Amino acid sequence: MNNLYFRALRSSIFGFIVMAALLFVPAGTLDYWQAYVFMAVFVGASAAITVYLAKQDPQLLERRMKVGPTAEKETTQKIIMVFALLGFIALLVVPAFDRRFMWSPVSPYVSVIGDLLVALGFLLVYFVIRENSYAASTIQVAEGQTVISTGPYAVVRHPMYAGVLPLLIGTPLALGSWLGLFALILFMPALIWRLLDEERFLHKNLPGYTEYTQKVRYRLVPFVW
Numbered sequence: 001m002n003n004l005y006f007r008a009l010r011s012s013i014f015g016f017i018v019m020a021a022l023l024f025v026p027a028g029t030l031d032y033w034q035a036y037v038f039m040a041v042f043v044g045a046s047a048a049i050t051v052y053l054a055k056q057d058p059q060l061l062e063r064r065m066k067v068g069p070t071a072e073k074e075t076t077q078k079i080i081m082v083f084a085l086l087g088f089i090a091l092l093v094v095p096a097f098d099r100r101f102m103w104s105p106v107s108p109y110v111s112v113i114g115d116l117l118v119a120l121g122f123l124l125v126y127f128v129i130r131e132n133s134y135a136a137s138t139i140q141v142a143e144g145q146t147v148i149s150t151g152p153y154a155v156v157r158h159p160m161y162a163g164v165l166p167l168l169i170g171t172p173l174a175l176g177s178w179l180g181l182f183a184l185i186l187f188m189p190a191l192i193w194r195l196l197d198e199e200r201f202l203h204k205n206l207p208g209y210t211e212y213t214q215k216v217r218y219r220l221v222p223f224v225w
Contacts, residue, residue, distance in 0.1 A: 004058055008050050011065060016043055022089060023175070026096035034111050034176040035096070041115045041174070045122035053129065060129060063136035071138045074201070080194045087187030091168065095177035104178040117170025124163030127152050135160055139198050147208040149215065156218045158195050165220075195219060 019042070023035040053061035069081040098104055106114075129135050131151035134142050152159035168187060172180025199219070202209040219225055 004062060005054060007065065008054060008061060012043070012047060012050065015046075019043075019092065022092040023096045026093050027099040029100070032096075032099050034099070034174060037111070037115055038118065038171070038174040041118050042122075045119060049122065049126055049129065052126070057129070057133055060133050060135065063134075063138075063142070064129075066136070066138055073138070073140065074197075076197055077139050077194065080190050080197065083190035084187060084194065087183060087190055090183035090186050091171045091180060092175070094183045095172045095175035095180035098177035098179050099175070106173060106176050106178055110173055111176050114170040114173025114175070117166040118174055121163050121165070121167025121170065124152070124166070125160060128160045128163060139194075139201055141202070141205045145206065147206060147212045149212055154216065155222055156220055157199070157213060157216050158219055161191060161195055162220050164191070192220075 016039070019039060023039070024030055024032060027035065050061065053064070068085065069078045072078045072081055128151075131153060132148045134145045134148070136142070152162075156162050168184060169181070172178075172183065199213070203213075
């Protein structure tokens with residue numbers, strides 16, 4: 001097993017353990033079927049994308065493994081990623097507490113819909129990484145990087161973030177909580193702030209990006225914004 005595969009496996013195992021702790025400790029029980037199904041969907045989809053990248057685009061896998069506040073170079077992005085990380089933790093912890101105290105349970109059918117939204121989000125992310133070998137987890141311009149304007153990039157300028165939207169909305173529903181949707185109040189401002197700051201960076205550092213924004217008018221949601 002080469003070093004990249006080992007690091008990807010280690011990162012996946014660590015992420016699984018942290019996610020399990022964030023769900024089952026606040027829930028105060030292991031009797032939480034929604035969490036098991038959600039983790040199966042989330043971890044399974046993440047693993048599938050990791051295996052795909054390991055085989056088809058190991059350089060992109062290397063780029064995407066550099067993630068989080070410490071991986072960003074600009075101070076603004078470090079701050080944004082701290083808020084984004086806190087927002088995602090809230091998307092897990094709030095539904096877990098909701099499971100313990102039964103504040104706002106959803107029906108099993110809604111939880112299934114939530115899991116489908118999570119799966120859809122990962123599918124959209126797959127289409128993005130298949131189209132763009134420079135879709136790193138950090139904001140940067142790699143050597144030789146060019147503007148991508150095909151596939152999902154012909155629809156919106158930030159299809160990776162667009163793909164994340166159904167995943168974010170689906171997560172608290174999959175975990176059985178209406179109240180968890182309020183955690184999006186933490187995450188969405190960070191996402192929009194990151195998107196706008198990324199556009200500022202790309203206008204300045206990626207040749208052809210300004211012309212691309214004139215061609216593809218919508219940033220995140222087609223016909224909306």
